[in-house]
Amino acid sequence: MSTQLPTYSDQQIIEGCMKSDRKFQELLYKKFAGKMYSVCLRYAGEQNSAQDILQDGFVKVYTNICKFRSEGSFEGWVRRIFVNTSLEFIRKKANLYVAQEPDANSMVNYDENGLQKLMKEDIMELIQSLSTGYRTIFNLYVVEGFSHKEIAEMLNISEGTSKSQLARARYILKERLETKMNYNTNINFNAAEL
Template sequence: MFQIDLVAQCKANDRKAQMKLYDQYCNGMFCVAMRYLGNKDDAEDVVQESFIRAFQKINQYKGEVTFGAWLKKIVINKSIDFIRSNKRRFEELNESIHIVEDEDWNVPDGTTIKAIRWAMEDIPVKYKSVVQLFLIEGYDHGEIAQILNITESACRTRLLRGKGYLKELLKSRNYVTGS
């Protein structure tokens, strides 16, 4: 069955079609939520809430993007809302941090994705969200600004600072060389 047919059936409140879409996307959306939350139970809760929200708002889905992309945006927003509501690791901006330009990054070939993700866990949430949305999810500044309800200028600043934090963390853990 085609995805468009499933979505149409879901719009008609067909529970079997909803279950098929759930089965098709739940694992991928769980991975997205895990990247933000880092906790299996929290990620499972956010995925469940995201599917409920998606099925409640499915009539707003116009097919301009794939259903998966539309659902992924819901999962990301729910993950960010979860982080905000639980006040996880919020830190005030440390004005003394050295902001590093992209060309200063020298990541050795041996640096693993695991090491980068591990270092990302220690980035303040307001920067981590922007870095994840930009580097991992592939959103542009306009999309990130809309998702996080910030200006594009704030998005660019947070991305630059977030990358600075990430570089310093990797450098302190001997993953990055250079100044």
């Protein structure tokens, strides 16, 4: 989404959007659509739902932009709207806590160097492969940086549940990561043999 945007500051774009000027609304869309779509994909897990969230999120941004108080970064405010929209979508459409995955206490060894080699798309794919509950808590804690207390309030669960779900999410991710790295290594090895 790095198209040639006219040189408008965030403040100018915000003021234009406050006047419901389509030109500035489109500028805001072009500026944040890529990042926010990736947020939606991380929470939704699939494209159709992510696009629904993206559309609802932008409409919320435009209709609530007068409430932005410039106390934090504008991007942070926009991101928070998309995270909340994603959570609303998940509450409506999905069952947050369904799967009982393997015991999180059992350790899985993985190669950190291998993790470094993984592409962003691979990590994204791994996170999307998690069940809704694990994916949500992992995103909120690891990527967005919320505390367990905040997550518990947002999802109306206990802090203990949030911690245990995160541990299980990590376990599954590492397990799948190792599988993926082995798969990639085998591919590379076979490619080298050829």
